[in-house]
Amino acid sequence: MQVLLVLLLLLALSASLYQVGRSRALRAAGGRTGILHSLPSYYGYYVALWCGIPAAILIVAWLAAEPTVLRAMVINVLPAELQGLPPARLSLLINEVRQLASTGDYRFASGPETKAVAEQYRALQGISFKAMVAGMLSLGIAGGAFALRAVRPSFRARNMVEGAVQAFLILSSVLAILITVGIVLSLLFESLRFFAIVPLNEFLFGLSWSPQMAIRADQVGSSGAFGAVPLFTGTLLISLIAMLVAVPVGLLAAIYLAEYADPRFRAVAKPLLEMLAGIPTVVYGFFAVVTVSPFLRGLGASLHLSVSSESALATGIVMGVMIIPFVSSLSDDVICAVPESLRHGSFAIGATQAETVMQVVIPAALPGIVGGILLAVSRAIGETMIVVMAAGLSAHLTANPFESVTTVTVQIVTLLVGDQEFDSPKTLSAFALGLILFLVTLALNVVALNVVKKYREKYD
Amino acid sequence: MSNSDGEPVASAKIKVVARDVNVFYSDKHALKAVNLDVRANEVTALIGPSGCGKSTFLRCLNRMNDLIDGARVTGTIAIDQQDIYLKDLDVVQLRARVGMVFQKPNPFPKSIFDNVAYGPRIHGLAGTGAELEEIVVTSLKRAGLFEEVKDRLNEAGTGLSGGQQQRLCIARAIAVSPEVILMDEPCSALDPIATAKVEELIDELRQNYTIIVVTHSMQQAARVSQRTAFFHLGELVEVGDTEQIFTNPNHKLTQGYITGRFG
Numbered sequence: 001m002q003v004l005l006v007l008l009l010l011l012a013l014s015a016s017l018y019q020v021g022r023s024r025a026l027r028a029a030g031g032r033t034g035i036l037h038s039l040p041s042y043y044g045y046y047v048a049l050w051c052g053i054p055a056a057i058l059i060v061a062w063l064a065a066e067p068t069v070l071r072a073m074v075i076n077v078l079p080a081e082l083q084g085l086p087p088a089r090l091s092l093l094i095n096e097v098r099q100l101a102s103t104g105d106y107r108f109a110s111g112p113e114t115k116a117v118a119e120q121y122r123a124l125q126g127i128s129f130k131a132m133v134a135g136m137l138s139l140g141i142a143g144g145a146f147a148l149r150a151v152r153p154s155f156r157a158r159n160m161v162e163g164a165v166q167a168f169l170i171l172s173s174v175l176a177i178l179i180t181v182g183i184v185l186s187l188l189f190e191s192l193r194f195f196a197i198v199p200l201n202e203f204l205f206g207l208s209w210s211p212q213m214a215i216r217a218d219q220v221g222s223s224g225a226f227g228a229v230p231l232f233t234g235t236l237l238i239s240l241i242a243m244l245v246a247v248p249v250g251l252l253a254a255i256y257l258a259e260y261a262d263p264r265f266r267a268v269a270k271p272l273l274e275m276l277a278g279i280p281t282v283v284y285g286f287f288a289v290v291t292v293s294p295f296l297r298g299l300g301a302s303l304h305l306s307v308s309s310e311s312a313l314a315t316g317i318v319m320g321v322m323i324i325p326f327v328s329s330l331s332d333d334v335i336c337a338v339p340e341s342l343r344h345g346s347f348a349i350g351a352t353q354a355e356t357v358m359q360v361v362i363p364a365a366l367p368g369i370v371g372g373i374l375l376a377v378s379r380a381i382g383e384t385m386i387v388v389m390a391a392g393l394s395a396h397l398t399a400n401p402f403e404s405v406t407t408v409t410v411q412i413v414t415l416l417v418g419d420q421e422f423d424s425p426k427t428l429s430a431f432a433l434g435l436i437l438f439l440v441t442l443a444l445n446v447v448a449l450n451v452v453k454k455y456r457e458k459y460d
Numbered sequence: 461m462s463n464s465d466g467e468p469v470a471s472a473k474i475k476v477v478a479r480d481v482n483v484f485y486s487d488k489h490a491l492k493a494v495n496l497d498v499r500a501n502e503v504t505a506l507i508g509p510s511g512c513g514k515s516t517f518l519r520c521l522n523r524m525n526d527l528i529d530g531a532r533v534t535g536t537i538a539i540d541q542q543d544i545y546l547k548d549l550d551v552v553q554l555r556a557r558v559g560m561v562f563q564k565p566n567p568f569p570k571s572i573f574d575n576v577a578y579g580p581r582i583h584g585l586a587g588t589g590a591e592l593e594e595i596v597v598t599s600l601k602r603a604g605l606f607e608e609v610k611d612r613l614n615e616a617g618t619g620l621s622g623g624q625q626q627r628l629c630i631a632r633a634i635a636v637s638p639e640v641i642l643m644d645e646p647c648s649a650l651d652p653i654a655t656a657k658v659e660e661l662i663d664e665l666r667q668n669y670t671i672i673v674v675t676h677s678m679q680q681a682a683r684v685s686q687r688t689a690f691f692h693l694g695e696l697v698e699v700g701d702t703e704q705i706f707t708n709p710n711h712k713l714t715q716g717y718i719t720g721r722f723g
């Protein structure tokens with residue numbers, strides 16, 4: 001809250017320096033704004049930036065360093081016997097002190113020393129805050145004054161401001177990239193820890209998956225099995241079923257909408273189809289569990305087939321329905337991107353509409369359609385909610401769609417839900433699975449986007 | 461029969477007869493009461509300022525206007541005395557008889573061979589693979605492209621140069637043995653050398669086909685056509701032997717256009 005006020009103060013300061021800078025520029029021009037290199041407002045922005053940015057950096061740095069510095073100062077003034085505490089106890093104590101200091105309510109202090117230290121801490125915090133505000137104000141004014149001195153009609157304020165804006169944009173994108181890289185690296189390092197315990201080839205090629213770890217060393221079945229092949233096959237089976245549903249339906253719908261449908265029908269149908277994509281996946285999962293699975297089981301029973309209530313078939317079908325709009329809208333885009341001149345060329349030879357679609361339009365759009373399907377596959381492989389709700393938990397190595405299988409995403413969820421130690425192989429295996437998932441979907445996306453891009457280039 | 465100028469038509473056979481043809485795009489009256497006879501085995505050039513309805517008229521002859529939303533055609537057009545706007549006429553067959561070459565080359569994203577084989581396959585013109593190959597090779601030869609592509613018939617048609625692509629499109633059109641070939645500014649996307657080749661080709665094709673070509677180039681019309689029709693604001697102003705149109709036009713508008721005073 002206080003920090004917010006400080007930032008508002010800084011903003012106000014910058015705003016007033018903007019005015020100062022602007023009027024300084026106008027005065028320097030002596031009424032002939034034409035001789036100014038840039039518009040007057042750019043001089044204002046230039047001064048305001050010099051005021052605001054260094055001061056803002058100071059605040060950020062100050063807030064980042066404050067806890068560490070205060071901690072060191074407080075430890076210095078602690079009574080000798082408390083200073084000698086083991087590090088863990090010391091941290092505990094400091095935490096309590098901070099807690100007390102932040103509320104300013106010492107009634108629950110664990111002892112008189114703690115209370116004294118907390119009071120001291122609070123006092124230091126107050127000083128620090130004042131120092132920070134003073135530092136910020138002086139740095140802001142100094143920066144502004146420095147910038148004001150540069151304001152002359154020939155000064156290229158616009159270029160400077162443009163440069164600052166660009167730097168800010170670069171900073172933002174670099175930040176986004178760094179966060180992504182950070183996530184990937186943490187995935188990688190946790191996976192490496194896992195592979196230090198379970199060899200990579202056992203993980204990639206092992207046929208049995210039961211990630212239970214012993215709580216006591218003498219427990220039965222104490223060593224878990226971390227062969228991920230059943231998870232991969234389960235994922236593939238469900239994705240395959242999903243694609244078998246989504247590709248024909250989505251593609252045919254796209255062909256109809258793009259080539260045959262009346263524009264008025266298309267205007268209604270296309271948004272409706274895309275609305276399917278807006279249904280939360282948890283609703284699809286619910287639908288799979290409550291409607292599709294029991295239906296398939298009943299159907300199986302009437303045919304004397306045993307269909308598991310968590311069958312890969314039911315899950316795959318529902319997932320396929322979820323992916324239909326994905327396939328149809330991507331295919332629709334590429335089909336519409338096929339130049340009209342090709343269709344006319346075909347009609348002019350006497351081809352019928354079906355011949356034109358099948359022999360000219362679809363072949364021309366094929367690379368784009370394939371790209372869209374690959375994107376849909378990566379969507380299917382990474383889909384979590386539907387499979388968590390509708391697919392099984394136990395890892396069967398089977399190609400029978402009536403049995404229950406589990407997927408990589410389901411296992412990641414079950415491995416991490418609940419209280420876990422973060423260094424047991426069981427937990428770490430989730431990171432390894434996540435890494436594999438990431439690599440596969442990344443590869444699919446890269447290939448798919450390249451295919452689509454090549455296709456676009458051909459007709460642009 | 462007589463042509464629209466009323467002068468008797470010489471011994472030449474009349475291939476296409478258009479009578480009182482009007483075209484509307486929604487409310488826009490794009491073509492107004494056009495009467496035109498096109499002689500067989502001749503090249504007829506359609507000239508006129510942009511937007512005067514040349515392409516519209518061309519599209520009437522193979523009913524490509526059917527594909528345009530809101531387009532309406534009235535009047536009669538007959539090819540070999542057969543009305544092509546009859547209700548039960550098979551448009552597919554009509555378009556096999558009346559081929560079309562577009563302004564921008566539009567080869568299909570298939571191999572050179574498949575581009576030419578497309579029409580014969582659709583219309584079942586070849587019984588065997590050898591027959592199909594025969595048709596493709598003859599068409600490519602007639603289009604004057606065979607020598608340049610004979611070693612790469614399986615490569616993509618889109619990989620050819622613009623001029624080669626246009627000749628490929630001509631080969632594609634003649635592969636179904638049409639009687640009439642419509643060309644809408646076939647050289648406007650080509651350089652002078654490729655243009656010269658296509659013009660030469662048009663002149664040769666006249667032996668076997670009736671050709672109607674839209675062009676913005678007076679020189680081209682003079683070079684390749686025997687008959688020239690001048691359109692203005694949706695009306696057919698004048699039609700006659702090319703030589704007469706270019707040396708001694710009957711109409712002031714024609715004269716103005718040819719001498720470059722407008723258009």
Ligand SMILES: Nc1ncnc2c1ncn2[C@@H]1O[C@H](COP(=O)(O)OP(=O)(O)OP(=O)(O)O)[C@@H](O)[C@H]1O
Nearest residue numbers: 485488490508509510511512513514515516517528
């Ligand atoms: N699809 C269409 N929808 C509506 N109006 C059209 C359409 N096509 C052509 N027109 C209109 O019909 C008139 C004739 O057009 P057309 O394309 O036949 O002219 P053109 O003589 O071929 O011109 P250009 O030499 O520029 O190709 C123009 O006024 C044009 O705006």
Ligand SMILES: [Mg+2]
Nearest residue numbers: 514515516644
């Ligand atoms: Mg035109």
